[in-house]
Amino acid sequence: MVNQEIAKIFFELAEIYGMDEVPFKPRAFERASQSINSLDEDVSAIYKKEGIKGLEKIPGVGRGIAERIEEYLKTGKMKEYDKLKKKFPVDISGLSAVEGVGPKIIKLLYTRLRIKNVADLEKAAKDGKLRKLPRMGAKLEVKILKGLEFKKENGNRFLLGEILPVARKICERLLEIKGVHKVEIAGSIRRMQETIGDLDFLVISENPNEAADFFASMPEVAHVYAHGNTKVLVRLRSGIDADLRVVPGESFGAALQYFTGNKDHNVEVRKIAIKNGYSLNEYGLTRGKKIIASKTEEEIYGKLGMPQVPPPEIRLNRGEIEAAFAKKIPKLIGYDDLRGDLQTQTSWTDGSNSIEEMAREAMKLGHEYIAITDHTKSLAMTGGADEKKLMRQMAEIDRINSKLKKQNLKLTVLKGAEVNIMKDGSLDISNEVLKKLDVVGAAVHSYFNLTREEQTKRILRAMENPNVDIIFHPTGRIINRRKPYEVDIEAIIKQAKKTKTILEIDAHPWRLDLKDEHIRMAREAGVKMVIDTDAHSVSEMHYLEYGIAQARRGWCETKDIINTLPLKEFLKALK
Numbered sequence: 001m002v003n004q005e006i007a008k009i010f011f012e013l014a015e016i017y018g019m020d021e022v023p024f025k026p027r028a029f030e031r032a033s034q035s036i037n038s039l040d041e042d043v044s045a046i047y048k049k050e051g052i053k054g055l056e057k058i059p060g061v062g063r064g065i066a067e068r069i070e071e072y073l074k075t076g077k078m079k080e081y082d083k084l085k086k087k088f089p090v091d092i093s094g095l096s097a098v099e100g101v102g103p104k105i106i107k108l109l110y111t112r113l114r115i116k117n118v119a120d121l122e123k124a125a126k127d128g129k130l131r132k133l134p135r136m137g138a139k140l141e142v143k144i145l146k147g148l149e150f151k152k153e154n155g156n157r158f159l160l161g162e163i164l165p166v167a168r169k170i171c172e173r174l175l176e177i178k179g180v181h182k183v184e185i186a187g188s189i190r191r192m193q194e195t196i197g198d199l200d201f202l203v204i205s206e207n208p209n210e211a212a213d214f215f216a217s218m219p220e221v222a223h224v225y226a227h228g229n230t231k232v233l234v235r236l237r238s239g240i241d242a243d244l245r246v247v248p249g250e251s252f253g254a255a256l257q258y259f260t261g262n263k264d265h266n267v268e269v270r271k272i273a274i275k276n277g278y279s280l281n282e283y284g285l286t287r288g289k290k291i292i293a294s295k296t297e298e299e300i301y302g303k304l305g306m307p308q309v310p311p312p313e314i315r316l317n318r319g320e321i322e323a324a325f326a327k328k329i330p331k332l333i334g335y336d337d338l339r340g341d342l343q344t345q346t347s348w349t350d351g352s353n354s355i356e357e358m359a360r361e362a363m364k365l366g367h368e369y370i371a372i373t374d375h376t377k378s379l380a381m382t383g384g385a386d387e388k389k390l391m392r393q394m395a396e397i398d399r400i401n402s403k404l405k406k407q408n409l410k411l412t413v414l415k416g417a418e419v420n421i422m423k424d425g426s427l428d429i430s431n432e433v434l435k436k437l438d439v440v441g442a443a444v445h446s447y448f449n450l451t452r453e454e455q456t457k458r459i460l461r462a463m464e465n466p467n468v469d470i471i472f473h474p475t476g477r478i479i480n481r482r483k484p485y486e487v488d489i490e491a492i493i494k495q496a497k498k499t500k501t502i503l504e505i506d507a508h509p510w511r512l513d514l515k516d517e518h519i520r521m522a523r524e525a526g527v528k529m530v531i532d533t534d535a536h537s538v539s540e541m542h543y544l545e546y547g548i549a550q551a552r553r554g555w556c557e558t559k560d561i562i563n564t565l566p567l568k569e570f571l572k573a574l575k
Contacts, residue, residue, distance in 0.1 A: 002044050004162070004238060006072055007037035009081050010065070012092040016084050018103035026103075031060035031352045031537070036069075038539040040165065047073050059537040060352040091117040099147035099482050100140060108133055122148050150483055157195035158240050159479060161509025161546055164189060166238070167199055170218065177214055179206035182252065186259035190312045192549035194479055194512045199242040200259050208246040215244040251283045253296035258282035260297075264317035265310075272304050272321070313552040332552045333561055338544055340369035340563045340570065342439055343418065343472055343504065343532035348393055349374040350382035352537035355393075355413065356400050361538040363411045369567050371416035371439040372397060373472075378420045378428040379445050387433045390417060394436065412567055414438040418472055423447050425461025427468070434467035439574065441504070443472035444485065452486035459492060463501045469574040470530055471496070473506040473513040481510070489518050496527045500575055502562060503527055505554075507547025508534040519554025528573065529556070530563045 014029035035058055046054045055066035072078050094117055095106050109115035112133055113124050124130055130141040167185050174183045180203060187200035205211045208230050215232045216224050225233040230246040247255045273280035278287055284294030285303055293299035301309045306324040311332055314320045323329045344358050345351035355372055362370040375384040394415045401413050416439035420428045434440050442462045462468055475484035496503050503522055506513045531547035533540055551561060558564040562573040
């Protein structure tokens with residue numbers, strides 16, 4: 001939780017300094033925020049082991065930022081942040097989560113209308129006050145109103161990538177309690193859904209009271225709703241509710257089955273149980289008073305006539321039950337099956353780390369290859385590369401590959417780019433230079449408000465380019481923050497098949513784009529995909545797990561994902 005707290009502070013510092021156009025600081029704090037938010041290890045643990053020098057090893061954290069982290073860890077405060085918040089008492093994180101609201105608009109809203117939070121913003125927008133402000137107008141007011149509505153629809157759920165690391169840490173600590181034999185996370189987090197409503201922990205323990213007491217008194221807990229001997233319900237400081245249930249070992253499988261599937265899956269499974277003369281609940285599969293199965297999920301599904309157990313990720317009543325009866329659930333891609341990462345950004349544009357640093361992190365992760373895909377020139381805010389800069393970067397990649405080879409290291413750095421798709425579907429880099437790259441990804445980064453027909457036509461044209469291998473984050477969504485742009489996904493999939501263009505499953509927790517339904521549509525159409533991190537720092541290269549989960553939710557096997565292939569075969573699979 002301390003990682004999230006510090007990341008939020010740095011994010012807000014970046015926004016505040018951005019409002020005043022202070023040079024360098026906004027980008028420095030933004031990078032530090034992103035890096036800390038994606039760390040696997042608690043910064044407090046790093047500081048305890050290695051002190052301030054350990055903090056400086058975190059990507060994007062220099063001496064000055066490390067000292068600020070140290071101050072927070074020691075005092076629970078950051079003077080610089082507290083001083084600026086007194087001067088500017090605004091819910092920056094809440095307001096900036098509304099599409100169309102950036103640092104300068106937040107400042108304008110506060111200085112002119114004294115808007116401090118989302119509720120103030122909504123009232124002012126509905127009263128038509130925003131359009132009267134300088135540089136605003138009716139169009140932006142409508143956009144903000146739509147953003148507010150979208151936030152209302154999605155704002156009570158948390159990103160998988162934000163919550164899973166916290167849940168795992170809680171599991172680790174529960175397992176350290178004497179008498180605790182087993183801990184599992186159930187619910188939407190076990191299904192690896194892209195957003196999480198609440199947390200469910202199941203525990204087998206000889207000392208239920210001790211486990212319950214520990215859970216209720218964790219430092220993450222902000223409020224205790226209920227505290228019994230075997231059941232505890234709390235709210236964490238992040239705002240998510242968490243539920244602990246201590247269950248007997250003999251009924252653990254039944255509880256896990258009950259608390260894993262979504263409502264539709266569980267209703268259908270219970271119907272099957274009733275049809276066969278059974279009763280199914282969290283305590284077991286029973287006939288009358290006799291327990292037929294309860295210890296494992298395999299026993300329960302088996303007794304119901306299913307020779308296969310549906311993997312947790314697909315327990316949504318979307319055909320998995322019928323497939324389990326027919327023994328036709330495919331062998332889903334495994335969490336260790338990828339051999340490379342095909343979308344990474346470096347310090348050549350808007351990333352935090354050098355090409356070599358990204359390459360060495362890829363080796364630590366066991367990759368065989370990694371593509372460097374920095375942004376291109378029309379995305380000026382990132383320092384995007386033009387043709388000359390791309391040629392210089394290709395030479396640098398050749399130098400790094402030569403260096404790695406001399407050191408007998410088995411990783412290949414591929415030359416790539418994340419090329420911008422222009423409004424008319426053309427690309428912002430010449431075909432002459434694109435031909436020289438190993439991997440070309442194309443993506444939409446502007447004109448999100450085109451009509452469905454225009455947006456689709458734009459992407460279809462880009463896919464016709466013989467140099468475009470992959471369409472990155474094909475629908476452009478940012479979960480809980482920005483809707484996907486209007487696009488005919490069926491037409492995109494059809495064009496991908498026709499032009500042999502690969503579609504990306506972007507593993508970044510903010511994106512997870514394609515979403516599971518679209519992945520399944522692409523798979524059934526015979527369209528190949530890749531899973532990439534969209535990493536802008538070495539810490540974000542650990543995001544592949546989320547993309548793999550998304551692919552599993554789309555019923556993908558290894559054959560559907562081309563970066564499960566060895567390098568030579570992977571390159572042959574591109575255009």
